[in-house]
Amino acid sequence: MSPARRALPLVGLVGLAAILVARPLPSGAQPPPGATVTPGALQTAPATPEDPQVAQGRYLAVVGDCEGCHDRPGGTPYAGGLPLRTPFGTIYSANLTQDRETGIGAWTADDFWNAMHKGVRRDGAKLYPAFPYPYFTHITRAESDALYAYFRTIAPVSYRPPANKLPFPLNLRFMVGFWNALYFKVDDHPSTGPSPGRHIVEGLGHCGACHTPKTFLGGDKNDHALEGGQLDNWAAPAINSDVRRGLGSWSSAEIAEYLKTGRNARANASASMADVVRYSTSLMNDADLAAIGDDLRGRPSHAGPVNTSLKPDPKLMARGEAIYVDECATCHAVDGKAQPGLFPPLPGAGVTQSTDPTTVIRFILSGTQTVATNARPTPFAMPSFGWKLTDDEVAAVATYVRNSWGNVAPAVGPSEVGKLRGKVGKPIQKPSARV
Numbered sequence: 001m002s003p004a005r006r007a008l009p010l011v012g013l014v015g016l017a018a019i020l021v022a023r024p025l026p027s028g029a030q031p032p033p034g035a036t037v038t039p040g041a042l043q044t045a046p047a048t049p050e051d052p053q054v055a056q057g058r059y060l061a062v063v064g065d066c067e068g069c070h071d072r073p074g075g076t077p078y079a080g081g082l083p084l085r086t087p088f089g090t091i092y093s094a095n096l097t098q099d100r101e102t103g104i105g106a107w108t109a110d111d112f113w114n115a116m117h118k119g120v121r122r123d124g125a126k127l128y129p130a131f132p133y134p135y136f137t138h139i140t141r142a143e144s145d146a147l148y149a150y151f152r153t154i155a156p157v158s159y160r161p162p163a164n165k166l167p168f169p170l171n172l173r174f175m176v177g178f179w180n181a182l183y184f185k186v187d188d189h190p191s192t193g194p195s196p197g198r199h200i201v202e203g204l205g206h207c208g209a210c211h212t213p214k215t216f217l218g219g220d221k222n223d224h225a226l227e228g229g230q231l232d233n234w235a236a237p238a239i240n241s242d243v244r245r246g247l248g249s250w251s252s253a254e255i256a257e258y259l260k261t262g263r264n265a266r267a268n269a270s271a272s273m274a275d276v277v278r279y280s281t282s283l284m285n286d287a288d289l290a291a292i293g294d295d296l297r298g299r300p301s302h303a304g305p306v307n308t309s310l311k312p313d314p315k316l317m318a319r320g321e322a323i324y325v326d327e328c329a330t331c332h333a334v335d336g337k338a339q340p341g342l343f344p345p346l347p348g349a350g351v352t353q354s355t356d357p358t359t360v361i362r363f364i365l366s367g368t369q370t371v372a373t374n375a376r377p378t379p380f381a382m383p384s385f386g387w388k389l390t391d392d393e394v395a396a397v398a399t400y401v402r403n404s405w406g407n408v409a410p411a412v413g414p415s416e417v418g419k420l421r422g423k424v425g426k427p428i429q430k431p432s433a434r435v
C-alpha cells in the first residue's frame, strides 16, 4: 500500500472529527415578543385522541430533538435539508417524511431500528455521526417502534436535501466505519434503567453531544461525561455536581425550570442551547424534566478543584472593571447581581466561570438573545460589543467578570478573543477609537 493510501484513513478520521462537531446553523429567526412558540410537532397534534403508540412516538421525537435538526428554515417540518456546518464542509439532515422516494416512506420498522440503533441507512450505507446515533443506540426497540409509528403519520413531502459538500475522502461513507470502530459501541441491551433521567440524558436527549469533552477525533471522553465540551464555537458548560462550574448549587427544580422555560434565577439559555430548549426540553413533561435534574445533580466531577489563589493581573482587572461599569452594569449591575429571571446574575454562574471561556467571549463579541418559550415569550437580549471593543478590551472585561464577586476562572488573553473573532465575528470597525 502506498503511503498516501495508508494515510487515507487517518486523514479521513481527523476530518470526521470535524463532522462530529457539526451543529445546525442557527435558525436565527426568533419569534416576536408575545408570540407563541410552537414547533411543528405540536402544530400537527391531532384534536382527536390518537393511537397510544403514535402519541408516545410523537413525545419521544420531542425528547430526541428530531425537529431541531430535521426542519430547515422555511421548509415543511421533518422534510430535512438543514445544513450542519463543519470546518470541512456541510452535511444536510435527511427527509423523514413518508415520501417513498426522498423520505423514509419505504422504510420498515427494522430499517428504522437499524438507523437509530446502529447508524446504518436502509441501503446499508453508514450514516455520519452528525446524526446522534452514538446516543440513540441506547433507546429500546419499543421506543424505536413508537417513533416509527409516529413518523408513519407524517405526510409525504417530496424533497431531496442538497448533496453533502464534503471533500474526498470524507464523502465516502465507509470511512465512518473506522470512526465507529474507535468510538461507537452498539448497546446490545438497551433498557430504560437504571433511572429514567439517565436514560434520557445518555440516550434520546444526547446531552453529551455538546456537554461532554471530545477526543481529538471527536469521540466522547466517557470518563469525563458532561464535564463541559465545545461544539461549533460554543462552549457548553459542565452540567454535573461541580459547584463552581456545574450545577452543584442548583436544585432539581431549578434545572427543570431552566429546561422548561429557558431561564431561571441563575441563568438564561441561548447559544446552541436555545434550539434544544425550543424544540425539545420546553415541550417535555415535568416528570422527565425532574428526572433529568436528579440525574445531572448526581453526576460526579473529575475536573479537580479550582485554584482559588490564582489572581489575574490587577492592572488587567482595573481595566476590565472600567469597561464593565461603562458597558455592562446597566443590565448586570455594578455588583453583578443583575435582575435574576431577566438578566442573569454573574456571581457564581457556571457559564461565566467555565474553564473554556469561548461562550463568554462570544456573547461579548456578538451579543445573544435568550430563547423565547411559551412560558417566557419575551426574549431578553445582550447587545454585541465586537464592533466597539478591541481584543484587549474584550479580554479585560471577560477576565474581570470571571474573577469578581467570588468568581474564579483562568484569565482570558487577547489572542483567544482574536481567534474567535476571526471565526464568528466581523473585524472590528473603530472610527472613533476608545483607548
Ligand code: HEC
Residues within 6 Å of the ligand: 060, 061, 064, 065, 066, 067, 068, 069, 070, 084, 091, 092, 093, 094, 095, 096, 103, 104, 112, 115, 116, 121, 122, 126, 127, 128, 129, 130, 131, 132, 147, 204
Ligand atoms: C444533531 C442533529 C440531529 C438530530 C438531533 C437528529 N438527527 Fe436524524 N439525522 C441527522 C443528519 C445530519 C442525518 C443525515 C446523516 C447522513 O447523511 O449520514 C440524519 C439522518 C437520519 C435518519 C436516516 C434517514 C436517511 O434517509 O438516511 C433517520 C432515520 C433519522 N435521522 C432519524 C432521526 C430521529 C428519529 C431523530 C430524533 C429522535 C433524529 N433523527 C434527530 C441529524 C440529526
Ligand code: HEC
Residues within 6 Å of the ligand: 023, 201, 205, 206, 207, 208, 209, 210, 211, 231, 234, 235, 236, 237, 238, 239, 245, 246, 247, 255, 258, 267, 268, 269, 270, 271, 272, 273, 276, 281, 292, 349, 350, 351, 359
Ligand atoms: C447543541 C449543543 C447542546 C446540547 C445538545 C445540549 N446543550 Fe445544554 N447547553 C449548551 C450551551 C452552549 C449552553 C450554554 C448556554 C447559555 O449560556 O446561554 C448550555 C447550557 C445548559 C445548562 C445551563 C448551565 C449553566 O450553568 O448555565 C443546562 C442545565 C443544560 N445546558 C442542560 C442540558 C441538557 C439536560 C441537555 C440534554 C437534554 C443539553 N443541555 C443538551 C449546549 C447544548
Ligand code: HEC
Residues within 6 Å of the ligand: 267, 268, 269, 270, 271, 323, 324, 327, 328, 329, 330, 331, 332, 342, 343, 344, 345, 346, 349, 350, 351, 352, 353, 360, 363, 364, 368, 369, 370, 371, 380, 381, 382, 383, 385, 397, 398, 401
Ligand atoms: C442590554 C442588557 C445587557 C448588557 C448591556 C450586557 N449584557 Fe450580558 N447578558 C444579558 C442577557 C440578557 C444575558 C443572557 C444571555 C443568555 O440567554 O444566555 C447575558 C449574559 C451574559 C453572560 C453569561 C452569564 C452566564 O453565566 O450565563 C456574561 C458573562 C455576560 N452577559 C457578560 C456581559 C458583559 C461583560 C457585558 C459588557 C461588555 C454585558 N454582559 C452587557 C444582557 C446584557
